[in-house]
Amino acid sequence: MSESALASADTLSERARALVEADIVSGALTPGARLGIAETAARYGVGATPLREALSRLAARGLVDAIGKRGFRVKAVSYEDLADIVRIRTIIECEALRLSIANGGGEWEAGIVASLHRLRHYARLKPRGVCEGEREFDALHKAFHTALIAACGSPRMLAAHSDLYDQTYRYRRLMMAGFPDPEAFLAEHDRLADLAVRRAQHEGSAALEKHIASTIRHVYPEAERRSA
Numbered sequence: 001m002s003e004s005a006l007a008s009a010d011t012l013s014e015r016a017r018a019l020v021e022a023d024i025v026s027g028a029l030t031p032g033a034r035l036g037i038a039e040t041a042a043r044y045g046v047g048a049t050p051l052r053e054a055l056s057r058l059a060a061r062g063l064v065d066a067i068g069k070r071g072f073r074v075k076a077v078s079y080e081d082l083a084d085i086v087r088i089r090t091i092i093e094c095e096a097l098r099l100s101i102a103n104g105g106g107e108w109e110a111g112i113v114a115s116l117h118r119l120r121h122y123a124r125l126k127p128r129g130v131c132e133g134e135r136e137f138d139a140l141h142k143a144f145h146t147a148l149i150a151a152c153g154s155p156r157m158l159a160a161h162s163d164l165y166d167q168t169y170r171y172r173r174l175m176m177a178g179f180p181d182p183e184a185f186l187a188e189h190d191r192l193a194d195l196a197v198r199r200a201q202h203e204g205s206a207a208l209e210k211h212i213a214s215t216i217r218h219v220y221p222e223a224e225r226r227s228a
Helices: 003-026 037-044 048-060 079-103 106-125 135-148 155-175 182-197 201-219 221-227
Strands: 064-066 072-074
Touching: 003 037, 003 048, 003 155, 037 048, 048 064, 048 072, 079 135, 079 155, 079 182, 079 201, 106 135, 106 182, 135 155, 135 182, 155 201, 182 201, 201 221
Parallel strands: none
Antiparallel strands: 064 072
């Protein structure tokens, strides 16, 4: 296969991945839904081969399950699965924050401050838009969390953070309409930024761990009350 053909195939599979991922995260494709190759290819107007590649990529990212020769399904949701995602995300991000605090310079600090400013600016202009499913807000929220750990020096940690963030986001998007108190949400991010920039490693890690765990409290409040 020529280089141009390979590039075209990769572009098609990436387009298919983006389309399917958007529908999984938004809930248009429900948890557990079967992703038959023929039907799904027709739905998105792509060929079977790039679709299989796209679904394999999404399986590697934890959004899709490969079921042997039977094809693929949208990853199911459960309290246990979310708790596991949160546990691994906490381990990775707290270590990445520790490394960033140890190694980050002025550019890293500026990135945190700038991402926080953009998040607050958006909230000031669109206070009702501080909720899951608003594309601009979602991008700014993720960018802030990425900025916190951007100086960790590990591309694998950053990639794992991105995947795990998206997995937790899917739960929030499916099962949580918005943040109970937008001002408290912003204040919590102010504190995370302040602790990181002040190099308060232990306090920062504790605050980040609590913040990540809040997804479980918001999505499964009844289960959390029973386990308390």
